[in-house]
Amino acid sequence: MPRSPMRAAPTEAMGFAMRTEPLKVALLGCGVVGSEVARLMTANAADLAARVGVPLELAGIAVRRPNRQREVPGVAPELFTTDAEALVKRDDVDLVIEVIGGIEPSRALILAALESGKSVVSANKALLAEDGATLYQAAEKHGADLYYEAAVAGAIPLLRPLRESLVGDRVSRVLGIVNGTTNFILDRMDTTGAGFTEALEEATSLGYAEADPTADVEGFDAAAKAAILAGLAFHTRVTASDVHREGITEVTAADIASARAMNSVVKLLAICEVDPVAGKVSARVHPAMIPRSHPLAGVREAYNAVFIESESAGQLMFYGPGAGGSPTASAVLGDLVAIARNKMTGRRGPGESAYAGLTVRPVGEARTRYHISLDVDDKPGVLSAVAGIFAEQDVSIATVRQSGRGPDATLVIVTHLAPDAALTATVARLRALDFVRDVSSVMRVESE
Incomplete structure (x- = not known):
């Protein structure tokens, strides 16, 4: 049998001149996640360069308070700036990472980057769940990539399998624990007998809960993630407002005891389903009792776990740390390497897939x-x-x-x-x- 011809290098096959100078990266935000991204980019610079083909260099880090003391080893103080817009629009910037969070100014900054043809990595689940379509359209129009693995389930490789690995399959259901704070609280209520308030106080003291835990305990965070998961799984635009949302503030010790009497536990679940016959999708977030024999029942502390059920692959489970600086930074850097490689070869990653256009079921x-x-x-x-x-x-x-x-x-x-x-x-x-x-x-x- 004749040997297959060797695959031409991207520069030969596509006519691109091999780039040798570094790719410059603008980092928007230097909080818990952003500072870890900057640290890892510096500490792992040689490995990242080997994986991409050229070095990845920080062009600047946009912050709100430049005088705040920050300990980011290897990052020069002159890289910090308060002018995020100017940083994004600089001609020498190739790629942008957004870890500010919130809707504005994040949306305006991401759009400015995409409109100038700069690919973006974001961890912003709230923005993607509210107005992801606008960001996708800008990326498509200007030939840029939009990656956001870190927006759901921290370090767990979850969105890329939905966007790429399972693109040839039909996903029927996504079920999981996607908020570490609420899982920690419910786990403590189950294992120690603590009440909600006591468990929340412990979560706050350990850094699992924010000073204002509303987004977590009222289910807003999980609802945004459910919207993203449903959109990717069912190729339909789903926003956070489409997701039925209930938090865990009303879960009582009596509820936990009732679950125990049924040999069950209480978890805050994100449940996304499709009915192909009716042409409808549903997405909901609420507390639910699940049997202790269910794999999700054993997800402890602040960990996340998600089941994906599909026609051909069957049932898949993704498990790991769902939040925190290092896990989230890991996902951000994975996306950064992906968009950098695309930049080097002139390729683009997957864009929005909303061709199904299914109705969201109440x-x-x-x-x-x-x-x-x-x-x-x-x-x-x-x-x-x-x-x-x-x-x-x-x-x-x-x-x-x-x-x-x-x-x-x-x-x-x-x-x-x-x-x-x-x-x-x-x-x-x-x-x-x-x-x-x-x-x-x-x-x-x-x-x-």
Whole structure:
């Protein structure tokens, strides 16, 4: 058999002159992640140069407070600047890294970079979930790359498999833990018996929670990540506002105890699904009980884990540290090497894939199961009346358990799969019953 001809080098095949001078990188932001990116770029300069083909040099680091003391070994003080816009627009800058976060000025700076043909690496999940389409369009129009592996699940290689490795497959479901702060809190509540406030205080003291933890504990962070995951998995534009969001602030010690009685744990889950027949996708973030036998139940501390289910590859699991300076910087540098290689060869990475254009399904149409705990009067006829309410909404009961007597009587009910809207209506009807003193716990149950 004749030997295949050797593949021509990119410069031969594509007519590009081999570049020998360094690629200059503008770094926007020098907080926990940015300072680690700068440190690693300096410490690993030789390795990065070998992997790209030319050195990667910091052209400048944009910061808000130039007089703040920063210890970034190997980074000259004169590289720091407060004029991020001027840095991005400099003619000698080839590539841009954005780790500022937030919507503005990040959006304006990224657009300025892309519009000048400079490829961008971003870790900005909030911006990508709100207005990723605009950034994609700018990258496409001006022949630049937009990479953002670090925006979801820190160091875990997750987005690139969705964008590239599974592009020939059909993804049906994405299920996972994508916020380390909430996972730490729920894990502490389960393993130590701590209440929410106590567990949050510990998370803050260890640096897992911000001074203002709202984005984490109310589910905003996870919802932004779910939007990005759903968009990539199902080739449809999904924004954070499309994601049904519930946080963990209402999770109580009683909820944790109820889960334990079912041999389950409570996790804040991001769940993204597609119904190809109906032409709809759904994305939701909420606490849910999962069996202790489920692999996600064993995800401890501030770790993340995501399941991807696809037609051909089957079920894949991605696990690792989902936040922190070093893990996130690792993902940023992986993207930096990728866009630098593309720059060297004149190629481009994958752009937006939204060809499917599916409709986003409201959470009321999603099929799920509920765990409901009712404080009820201890008298004949209560159980049958409660069952009648479920029947009215066409919700089937899987199990029912009564504990306590007299003023301590409690009914714990777990349903079969039903539309979320029907389950919500059932709970509303139960609250209105005279013999139901309180609906003390309502939580979804994920069994698969």
